[in-house]
Amino acid sequence: MxxxxxxxxxxxxxxxxxxxxxxxxxxxxxxxxxxxxxxxxxxxxxxxxxxxxxxxxxxxxxxxxxxxxxxxxxxxxxxxxxxxxxxxxxxxxxxxxxxxxxxxxxxxxxxxxxxxxxxxxxxxxxxxxxxxxxxxxxxxxxxxxxxxxxxxxxxxxxxxxxxxxxxxxxxxxxxxxxxxxxxxxxxxxxxxxxxxxxxxxxxxxxxxxxxxxxxxxxxxxxxxxxxxxxxxxxxxxxxxxxxxxxxxxxxxxxxxxxxxxxxxxxxxxxxxxxxxxxxxxxxxxxxxxxxxxxxxxxxxxxxxxxxxxxxxxxxxxxxxxxxxxxxxxxxxxxxxxxxxxESPTVVEPARPQPLGEVAGALKFEDAVFGYGDGPVIMDSFDLDIPAGQTVAVVGQTGAGKSTLAKLIARFYDLRSGTLTLDSVPIDQIANDDLRRHVVMVTQESFLFSGTVAENIALGKPGASIEEIILAARAVGAHEFITALPEAYDTDVNKRGGRVSAGQRQLISFARAFLADPAVLILDEATSSLDIPSERAVQRGLQTLLGNRTALIIAHRLSTVQIADRVLVVHDGKIVEDGSPAELIGSAGRFAALHKAWKDSLV
The missing domain is CATH 1.20.1560.10 (ABC transporter type 1, transmembrane domain)
Structure with a gap:
């Protein structure tokens, strides 16, 4: 501690x-x-x-x-x-x-x-x-x-x-x-x-x-x-x-x-x-x-x-x-x-359990969590996400959506209960293995000083330029990258100064695609995209998600539509769980959110 x-x-x-x-x-x-x-x-x-x-x-x-x-x-x-x-x-x-x-x-x-x-x-x-x-x-x-x-x-x-x-x-x-x-x-x-x-x-x-x-x-x-x-x-x-x-x-x-x-x-x-x-x-x-x-x-x-x-x-x-x-x-x-x-609160396991071929099944059982010494915000939480399923998580600000993502990425540990990846407790997995199989794309989409190619290659150090271009094409980033002054060799400067917020997010998607994780977490990762960019990303996401397990946290319900399953989170609990069509047809929170979104488009 x-x-x-x-x-x-x-x-x-x-x-x-x-x-x-x-x-x-x-x-x-x-x-x-x-x-x-x-x-x-x-x-x-x-x-x-x-x-x-x-x-x-x-x-x-x-x-x-x-x-x-x-x-x-x-x-x-x-x-x-x-x-x-x-x-x-x-x-x-x-x-x-x-x-x-x-x-x-x-x-x-x-x-x-x-x-x-x-x-x-x-x-x-x-x-x-x-x-x-x-x-x-x-x-x-x-x-x-x-x-x-x-x-x-x-x-x-x-x-x-x-x-x-x-x-x-x-x-x-x-x-x-x-x-x-x-x-x-x-x-x-x-x-x-x-x-x-x-x-x-x-x-x-x-x-x-x-x-x-x-x-x-x-x-x-x-x-x-x-x-x-x-x-x-x-x-x-x-x-x-x-x-x-x-x-x-x-x-x-x-x-x-x-x-x-x-x-x-x-x-x-x-x-x-x-x-x-x-x-x-x-x-x-x-x-x-x-x-x-x-x-x-x-x-x-x-x-x-x-x-x-x-x-x-x-x-x-x-x-x-x-x-x-x-x-x-x-x-x-x-x-x-x-x-x-200061000591890390999330520590490398002394004897990590080996992972074979990771399918990406996630499971919370009786999970209890709170930040630091603060109040419990997730009490007796249970959730089962089968391997290969795309799950969208929606809810009001502060409902616990990002907390769920941070726990799966193991930025924090549970106070009690278990969280497993393919039946292996996540706190018993070596950090290198976890980072290789679980990748998180955040809203910030931070770019380091260096070229566009180097930033994409963070997902797979040592990747060839062909692999980098393939990843960029898959998420719809290739077209704007080739339009940059030096294409993939363009220096993005500190904090991505030469590319827009939406373009930074596309580069971060390419980075995630290149990493090819078993579990992909998108935490508000499309929030800075304009409508044309979002549509391009929607097409790229179909390729990016593939058969891997995906957790999509979003306010934009257009992103939610590609999910197999939707979780509505409120006060650290799942209050609705079902397919997008099932929840739209009900009279619950998601139906109200969907109606408000439809009205906003009109």
């Missing part, structure tokens, strides 16, 4: 302590899993960062040595001391610089490998989730996960983590060097850790909520934009530009306000760290100055202590900047890990 984390808590801004801990653990576990695949490179980067930062941290010690030992030696005539101290400094600088460059290259490779892995995971996982998930989780939010959230993670992985780790290691080695030079001054510097910890704690508590809100608002912003552009025809038709402008401005304003709040928080953190750093340098200078006067501290050591103390707080300021990125990336990681935690 689905955990529903990504759906139910998607818009949650504040979480309980337990939930926050669980989400954080889940997020960092995901990051650790991604990093574990890069172990050899990670080990190398650890070695590089340790050695390069150790070399950088040695600069103040070398300077102290040069002042307190080297200068007296040179003054006494030992010029070799200048070469020794200068050579040590140059060696450390070359070591630090070259290894740091190598380290940056390694971290770039690691971050890009992790991001590629994560992008593929998100895409593959989202595709595998059940239709129930996609009907709850808006496309804008999914796009946000794949774009805005992963881009935030990219910024962190490309530079943030590498520089954060490098800064932490450098601070550690520099503190060690301060204690090596003078442990008393080291204690003075360590006292500064108290106000720094308080500042970071204050920042974390407040920024955590702000950045979590940022991901939610960002998803809404992208979702609003995608929805508007996807429905641009409706926007133009209903003159919704001004209303959409106001709505988008409101969401964009929320995003701006959230960004300002995050900047204000950082505007307190960074100056606070700078103040603590400057006060620490002043304290070391004052403390060291008095000790020089009483002869307990060398001048070179004090110079080195001041340099080291100043350098300790330079990375701390950088850490503050990266910590801000870390908070944003953590919020993004929570959303991505929440999406990856």
């Amino acid at each position: 689905s955990t529903n984390t990504g759906v139910s808590n998607e818009d949650a801004i504040t979480l309980s302590a337990a939930e926050r801990k669980r989400v954080r653990t889940r997020s960092w576990r995901l990051l650790a899993t991604l990093a574990s695949r890069q172990k050899p490179m990670l080990v190398l980067t650890v070695v590089l960062v340790v050695i390069s930062n150790a070399a950088r941290a040695s600069f103040p010690i070398i300077i102290a040595w040069a002042i307190d030992w080297g200068l007296p030696q040179v003054t006494g005539g030992n010029l070799a001391a200048l070469g020794i101290t200068g050579g040590a400094y140059v060696f450390s600088a070359i070591t630090a610089g070259s290894l740091l460059g190598w380290y940056v290259l390694c971290t770039a490779k690691i971050s890009q490998a992790m991001l590629l892995d994560l992008r593929l995971r998100v895409f593959r996982h989202t595709q595998r989730l059940s239709l129930e998930f996609h009907e709850k989780y808006t496309s804008g939010r999914i796009i946000s996960r794949q774009t805005s959230d992963l881009e935030t993670l990219r910024e962190l992985l490309d530079q943030g983590i590498s520089e954060l780790v490098s800064a932490c290691v450098f601070v550690t080695f520099t503190l060690i060097s301060i204690f090596v030079l003078d442990w008393r001054s080291g204690i003075v510097v360590m006292i500064a850790a108290i106000p720094i910890s308080l500042l970071f704690g204050w920042y974390q508590r407040r920024s955590e909520v702000v950045y979590r809100e940022s991901r939610v608002v960002s998803a809404r912003l992208i979702g609003t934009f995608v929805e508007t552009m996807t429905g641009i025809r409706a926007v133009k038709a209903f003159r919704k530009e001004k209303a959409n402008d106001a709505n988008y401005a409101s969401v964009a304003g929320e995003y701006r306000d959230n960004s300002i709040r995050s900047i204000n928080l950082f505007g307190v953190l960074q100056p606070g760290l700078v103040l603590v750093g400057n006060l620490s340098v002043a304290a070391v200078l004052a403390w060291g100055g008095f000790r020089i006067l009483d002869g307990t501290l060398a001048v070179g050591v004090l110079v080195a202590l001041l340099l080291a103390t100043k350098r300790v707080f330079q990375p701390v300021e950088n850490i503050a900047m990266f910590y801000s990125s870390l908070q944003a990336a953590t919020a993004a990681l929570e959303k991505v890990s929440g999406l990856l935690e």
Whole structure:
């Protein structure tokens, strides 16, 4: 069953302590899993960062040595001391610089490998989730996960983590060097850790909520934009530009306000760290100055202590900047890990039952169904469809017609009862077998970017052009396809931009014909056809249906006339069942629908 984390808590801004801990653990576990695949490179980067930062941290010690030992030696005539101290400094600088460059290259490779892995995971996982998930989780939010959230993670992985780790290691080695030079001054510097910890704690508590809100608002912003552009025809038709402008401005304003709040928080953190750093340098200078006067501290050591103390707080300021990125990336990681935690509600059977030659007999027995945790909409439902029968399903909107189609296509599973295909429970059939033998043509008739031939070939990957043309001829699509600029090689563009809605449906019929399934489901599949196209499709349907089992869901009763049997569905139940002629001759719902349709033609 689905955990529903990504759906139910998607818009949650504040979480309980337990939930926050669980989400954080889940997020960092995901990051650790991604990093574990890069172990050899990670080990190398650890070695590089340790050695390069150790070399950088040695600069103040070398300077102290040069002042307190080297200068007296040179003054006494030992010029070799200048070469020794200068050579040590140059060696450390070359070591630090070259290894740091190598380290940056390694971290770039690691971050890009992790991001590629994560992008593929998100895409593959989202595709595998059940239709129930996609009907709850808006496309804008999914796009946000794949774009805005992963881009935030990219910024962190490309530079943030590498520089954060490098800064932490450098601070550690520099503190060690301060204690090596003078442990008393080291204690003075360590006292500064108290106000720094308080500042970071204050920042974390407040920024955590702000950045979590940022991901939610960002998803809404992208979702609003995608929805508007996807429905641009409706926007133009209903003159919704001004209303959409106001709505988008409101969401964009929320995003701006959230960004300002995050900047204000950082505007307190960074100056606070700078103040603590400057006060620490002043304290070391004052403390060291008095000790020089009483002869307990060398001048070179004090110079080195001041340099080291100043350098300790330079990375701390950088850490503050990266910590801000870390908070944003953590919020993004929570959303991505929440999406990856979702589980399909319709799962592949562990031990699928084999199918022989499929005839296409369908049977519901005592079926109970409801969407998600919602109310039951199909209770104790029974239906027997013999193999090869063409069944039309009619009824008012919301009666349960499309639900019936989705169950047969196994987009959803029953809560109880059984649904069988040739006496095999449909939830025990392998997905590949089910998709091969049960094909559904929907009202949307979606076309992917590519040629007309490639779209038809989705029904049978690897089909020859002759097979594709034969399928198009069978459903009456060949004539308009050959009239396109490049015929079957015409690129339909995104969402079939170069063909009409009716032509898209004809292409989807050709796709279904080529697939040659045992069970064919047409869910409002002729709703966008004009009268001439519909008549052409009616002729094609006779060929398309053949001897296979067919379920036709339609409002247009002209399509229903070719059915062997008509089911009238009302409130999730079959209230009428018979041939078209039998039901027309009765005084029931179908007769009333048929009369209304006849009147509309007149």
